[in-house]
Every structure is written in structure tokens, then in C-alpha cells.
Amino acid sequence: MIGSLANTLLREIPGHLLTGVASGEYRVAGSIIQSVTSGRIVGHLQETSALSSLLSSGPLALPQMALEAVSVIQNEQIKAAVAVVQSLQVANLALSGISIGVSIAGTALLARRISRVEQKVDAILPGLAAIARGIEGLRAERIAEDFTRLRTLADQVEEAWLPSATNAEWTAIARDSHFLADSFERRARDLDDASDRLSGEPFVDAYALASGLRITARLAAGQDDMARQAATARTHTLLALGETVRLGRLVLAAAPDDDVAATPQWQERMDRRIEDFRAIVTSARERELAAAASAETLDELARQEISGRDWLEASQSETNSPLLFLPVGQFDIQGDTP
Amino acid sequence: MGLFNRIFAGHKIDDWASDYTLVAARTLNQVAADLIVCAEEEVTKVGLKDGLFGQAAFIQEHVAPMVRAVAEPVASEILDEANTALLELVEDQAVWVRGPEHSEDPEGAFEGARDVAAAAVPLAAGVATAAALPFAAVTTTTAWLGLVTTTVISWPVVVGGGALAGLGLATGVFNTAKIRDRTLIRLRKRVRRFIVASLIEGSEQSPSILQQLATEFDRAAKRAKAL
Numbered sequence: 001m002i003g004s005l006a007n008t009l010l011r012e013i014p015g016h017l018l019t020g021v022a023s024g025e026y027r028v029a030g031s032i033i034q035s036v037t038s039g040r041i042v043g044h045l046q047e048t049s050a051l052s053s054l055l056s057s058g059p060l061a062l063p064q065m066a067l068e069a070v071s072v073i074q075n076e077q078i079k080a081a082v083a084v085v086q087s088l089q090v091a092n093l094a095l096s097g098i099s100i101g102v103s104i105a106g107t108a109l110l111a112r113r114i115s116r117v118e119q120k121v122d123a124i125l126p127g128l129a130a131i132a133r134g135i136e137g138l139r140a141e142r143i144a145e146d147f148t149r150l151r152t153l154a155d156q157v158e159e160a161w162l163p164s165a166t167n168a169e170w171t172a173i174a175r176d177s178h179f180l181a182d183s184f185e186r187r188a189r190d191l192d193d194a195s196d197r198l199s200g201e202p203f204v205d206a207y208a209l210a211s212g213l214r215i216t217a218r219l220a221a222g223q224d225d226m227a228r229q230a231a232t233a234r235t236h237t238l239l240a241l242g243e244t245v246r247l248g249r250l251v252l253a254a255a256p257d258d259d260v261a262a263t264p265q266w267q268e269r270m271d272r273r274i275e276d277f278r279a280i281v282t283s284a285r286e287r288e289l290a291a292a293a294s295a296e297t298l299d300e301l302a303r304q305e306i307s308g309r310d311w312l313e314a315s316q317s318e319t320n321s322p323l324l325f326l327p328v329g330q331f332d333i334q335g336d337t338p
Numbered sequence: 339m340g341l342f343n344r345i346f347a348g349h350k351i352d353d354w355a356s357d358y359t360l361v362a363a364r365t366l367n368q369v370a371a372d373l374i375v376c377a378e379e380e381v382t383k384v385g386l387k388d389g390l391f392g393q394a395a396f397i398q399e400h401v402a403p404m405v406r407a408v409a410e411p412v413a414s415e416i417l418d419e420a421n422t423a424l425l426e427l428v429e430d431q432a433v434w435v436r437g438p439e440h441s442e443d444p445e446g447a448f449e450g451a452r453d454v455a456a457a458a459v460p461l462a463a464g465v466a467t468a469a470a471l472p473f474a475a476v477t478t479t480t481a482w483l484g485l486v487t488t489t490v491i492s493w494p495v496v497v498g499g500g501a502l503a504g505l506g507l508a509t510g511v512f513n514t515a516k517i518r519d520r521t522l523i524r525l526r527k528r529v530r531r532f533i534v535a536s537l538i539e540g541s542e543q544s545p546s547i548l549q550q551l552a553t554e555f556d557r558a559a560k561r562a563k564a565l
Contacts, residue, residue: 032342039343235341239348246352248359252552255363258539262370262530266538270363281356285349292342299340 005314008306009046010325017042018087028088030286030293031099044297044326047099048315051085051322052109085322100215100231100294100311110154114209118147120202128191128199135190146183150206153177153213160220161316170221174214178230181210188241198250198280204241208234208287215294219308224301227308231295238288245284250277300328348563350427355559358420359552362413366537366548369412373537376408377401377529381522393525397532405536413547420555424562 017033020026026033031045125140153176160169184207191200211234218227254277256269301311304326315324380400388396540546545553 029342029346039346041340041342232341235345239345246356246556248356248552249556251356252359252363252548255539258531258534261534261538262367262374264371266367267364270360270367274360288345289342289349292345296340296342 005306005310008304008326009314010327011318011321013043013045013084013088013323013325014327018084021088030290031297032293033088041296041300041328043328044293044300045088046297046311046315046324046326048318048322048324050319053319054082054085054322055109082322088323099212099290100219100297107154107158110209111151114147114150114154114206117202117205117209118144120205121147124199124202135187138187138190143187146180147206149176149180150210150213153180153210157213157216160217167221170217171223174217174221174223174226177210177213177217181207181214181234184210185237185241192241192244198245200241201245201280201284204238204284204287207241208238208291211237215298216312219298219312222307222309224298224308228295228298228302231291231298235288235291235295238291242284242288245281247274247277247281250281297326300326351424351559351562354420354424354427355555358416358423358555359548361419362416362548362551362555363538365412365416366409366546369409370533370537373405373408373533374530376404377533378526380404381525381529384522384525393528396525397529401529401532402536405533409537409547413551416551417554424558428562 013033017026021028021033025036026042027036028034028045032041033043033045034041121143125143128138153173156169156173159165160173184203188200188203188207191203211230215227215230215234218224218230251270251273254273256266260266260269298308301308306326318324377400380396384396534546535541535544536546538546538548540549
């Protein structure tokens with residue numbers, strides 16, 4: 001059910017693109033499918049309610065969950081959907097809260113995501129006690145309060161889709177989530193200034209989630225220009241917050257004592273640190289790319305004169321295909337892209 | 339280039355800086371280990387007098403030139419390889435901007451990519467000069483870590499030990515072989531500290547080759563991304 005966009009959106013990813021992604025000719029970055037050789041963006045992906053149903057039916061690790069689900073349900077359609085999601089590796093995007101229409105992922109998924117981020121924050125708080133004493137925003141009760149507000153906003157997004165809701169609801173959500181995003185961003189920056197950079201990472205995640213709600217709310221309210229501006233601003237903020245998250249720099253800063261320098265033990269310890277930091281750095285880079293991809297998708301919607309509200313409604317009403325596909329420019333569904 | 343591609347390209351450049359920082363770390367750690375072994379040959383030739391009273395001179399005359407002779411070409415080689423990789427990276431991006439995803443001034447974008455390529459070229463000279471600085475400092479000034487260490491930290495130990503040993507020699511109490519052994523242990527530690535400080539872990543005032551290379555890679559990445 002993709003309504004007014006039936007002539008614009010595809011409910012299936014063209015086969016040659018799936019093959020191309022598998023062969024390395026194309027790659028998926030955030031919500032974008034891009035040619036590896038030319039850098040050309042060939043299309044945009046949008047997760048649907050069908051994907052959130054798939055992801056909600058099990059643990060967060062999609063491949064394992066999906067196989068379990070399939071073994072029980074034995075449904076060919078679900079198998080096909082799972083295969084597409086797996087081959088494009090977009091499950092993490094849906095779960096990150098950075099994609100467009102974060103609420104499409106469903107309140108349950110969003111709540112799980114918020115909880116995970118809050119757990120990360122809880123884990124770092126004891127180590128930050130000394131710093132937190134001097135920074136009002138880092139007090140545990142203030143942080144807990146903001147996570148509660150974030151959960152409330154996620155619930156309100158769900159309510160705002162109901163027929164009796166008005167644009168005023170969306171505008172209120174956009175404003176509140178904007179404020180909340182700024183609060184999380186400030187904490188990340190405070191920690192950046194006061195301690196090692198990685199302490200602020202969970203707050204960067206929280207910032208990304210809150211600003212995702214803001215973008216969704218602006219789109220749903222029909223304020224596409226404001227949504228685009230918010231998406232671009234989020235990308236730049238994430239880039240700025242991630243500026244110091246560089247593998248080489250982090251590893252050198254945590255280099256072993258020079259007692260073991262010039263020995264194989266020094267290199268072994270460095271290798272362990274490289275592995276420790278690599279996951280964090282990769283996650284930060286993926287987050288930045290996903291945010292940039294969302295901004296790019298919103299620009300493409302404007303170019304194709306598709307309203308954000310229609311886009312969200314199409315993805316929300318789609319219950320069979322896990323992903324919708326928006327081709328870019330002249331697109332030959334059979335295989336040749338200009 | 340659109341925002342997305344610009345960020346993607348920026349990530350590649352950051353990865354480049356990180357990769358070569360870690361390559362430099364691995365390589366210089368190995369070089370430091372090899373140099374310590376090489377220096378050992380020189381250490382065993384040191385006489386009792388030089389071992390007791392001329393450790394700083396020994397490092398300046400025997401170890402520093404050896405470190406310089408080995409480390410400079412290694413640093414240059416890492417830089418050459420890094421520059422080549424950066425240029426390849428930029429050329430790939432130039433291909434991207436020749437066929438941009440949207441009609442966004444492709445010529446202008448390509449000019450920017452060419453600027454990045456051009457910016458990478460003088461990097462080698464810049465970094466090589468920076469990397470060479472500590473070694474130049476050895477012969478021109480005492481402001482380098484090795485010499486500061488010699489002057490400020492180690493001298494009292496050497497003087498104290500030397501005075502005590504001198505007394506021992508005069509009175510015939512100490513076994514000279516034992517004194518020499520201890521002296522050489524101290525010298526070895528000092529040689530090791532010198533090599534590690536030169537190559538891997540310097541100070542803020544006198545960064546090691548590795549620290550300088552890492553800074554230069556970061557600076558080059560920032561410059562390339564800004565163009």
C-alpha cells in the first residue's frame with residue numbers, strides 16, 4: 001500500500017541492484033544504494049512497518065532472529081523479505097534510530113533502542129562521578145529524566161499518527177525533541193572537554209535518536225524544509241562530535257607504557273587496543289554516514305517533489321515489503337542505470 | 339560533491355591517516371627493537387671510564403647517529419607510501435566527481451579534487467623535515483629530550499654512582515668487573531630510553547618520530563578534507 005506514490009516508489013529492490021550489492025558493484029550506506037565505481041547514488045531505501053514487524057519478533061540480531069522466525073512460520077514471503085534485508089544489511093539502520101521516520105520502526109523497537117543507550121550511559125556514570133559533580137547536566141537524575149522524556153516523545157509520535165491528532169502534536173514533538181537533542185549534545189561536548197572522548201559516545205547516540213524524532217515530526221507536520229535543515233544540522237553535529245573518534249589517534253593515546261616499547265609485547269598490546277577501538281570507530285562512522293544518507297534522501301524527495309508526509313505514510317502503511325525503494329533520476333528497472 | 343559523498347570521502351581520508359599512523363607505530367617499534375640490539379654491540383665496547391662518566395657523550399656520539407641513520411629512511415619510506423596511497427584515494431574520488439550523482443557543478447568539484455592531490459605532494463617534504471628535526475637538534479642544541487634527560491634526570495644518578503664507584507676504585511674495595519656490569523646495565527637502560535623516546539614515545543616538547551608522523555597524517559587528512 002504505497003498510495004499516491006505508487007508510480008514513484010518500488011516495493012521491491014530491483015534484482016540487478018541486489019546482485020550488484022552482492023558482487024560489490026554497489027554498496028549500501030545508510031539508506032542509500034550507491035555505485036562503488038562512480039559514487040553515483042542510484043536509489044534510496046526506506047524501511048517499512050513490515051521490517052519493524054520482522055525486527056520486533058525476536059532479538060536484535062536480525063540474521064539469527066530471522067532464521068528462527070522463518071523456521072516457525074515457514075512463510076515464503078517472510079523468507080524473501082528477510083533475504084532482502086540481510087543482503088542489503090539494513091537491519092542495523094532500522095535499529096539505529098537514524099533513518100528517516102524513526103517511528104516507523106515502531107515504538108517497541110524504539111524503546112529498546114533507547115534502553116540500550118540508557119544502559120550505556122548508566123555504565124559510564126560511576127566513572128564520571130568526579131566530572132559530573134561540576135556539571136549540572138551530568139547529574140544522574142537529570143539524565144534519567146531526559147531518557148524518560150525521550151521515551152515519552154517516542155510514545156507521542158505513535159499517538160500523533162492517530163486520526164484525531166493534529167499538526168500541533170507534531171510541532172510540539174519536534175520542539176521537545178529538538179530541546180532534548182540539544183541537551184544530549186551538550187553532555188557529549190561537556191564530556192569531550194572534561195574527559196576522554198569515548199565517554200561521550202552514549203550521549204551522541206541519544207542525540208541521534210532525539211534528533212531523529214525531531215526530523216520525523218517535521219516531516220509528518222508537512223514542514224519538509226525544516227526537516228531537511230534538521231537532517232543536515234544533525235549530520236554536521238555528528239561529524240563534529242565524532243571528530244576525535246579516530247582509530248590511529250585513540251590507539252596511540254592508549255599506547256602501552258614505554259616499559260614494553262621496542263618489544264613484541266608492545267605490538268601485541270597495541271593490536272588488542274586496535275581491536276577494542278575499531279568497533280567504536282566503525283559505529284561512529286556508520287552513524288555519520290546514516291545521518292548523511294537521510295539528509296540526502298530528504299533532498300531527493302524534494303527534487304522529486306514528494307512530500308515527507310506521503311513518504312512516511314507510504315512506509316507506515318506498507319505491511320508486506322520490508323523496504324521501499326526510490327530510484328534516482330532515469331532508472332531502468334531491468335538493469336541499466338544512467 | 340554532495341554532502342554524503344563528501345563525508346564518505348572524508349572517512350576514507352581519516353582511515354588513511356589512521357592506517358598509516360598504525361603502520362608507523364608497528365614499523366618504528368620493530369626498528370626500535372633492532373636498534374637496541376645494534377646498540378648493544380657498541381655498549382659492550384664501552385670502557386669503564388666512559389661507562390661511568392661519559393654516558394651522555396656515548397649516546398650522542400654512537401647511538402644518536404645510528405638512530406638517525408636508520409630511522410630517517412624508514413620515516414621517509416612510510417611517508418612516501420602514505421603519500422602514494424593518499425594520491426590514489428584522491429584519484430578515486432576524482433572519478434566520482436567527474437560523474438556526480440547530481441548536477442552540482444562537476445567542474446568545480448573536480449578542481450577541488452585536484453587541489454587535494456596537489457596538497458598531498460608537498461607533504462613528503464614537510465613531514466620529512468619535521469621527522470628529521472629531533473636528529474638535527476641533537477647536533478645543534480641540547481633542547482632535545484635525550485640530552486635534557488641526560489642533563490636533568492640522569493646526571494645526579496651518574497654523578498652519585500660515579501663518585502661512589504670512584505671511591506671504590508681508589509680504595510680497592512669494589513670488584514671492577516661488577517662495577518662495569520652495573521654501569522653497562524645503566525647505560526643499556528639509558529640507550530633504550532633514548533631510542534624509545536626518539537622513535538615511539540617522546541614528550542610534548544620533543545615528540546618522537548611516531549608522534550610527529552601521526553600529527554602530520556592528521557594534519558594532512560584535515561587539509562585534504564577541507565579542500
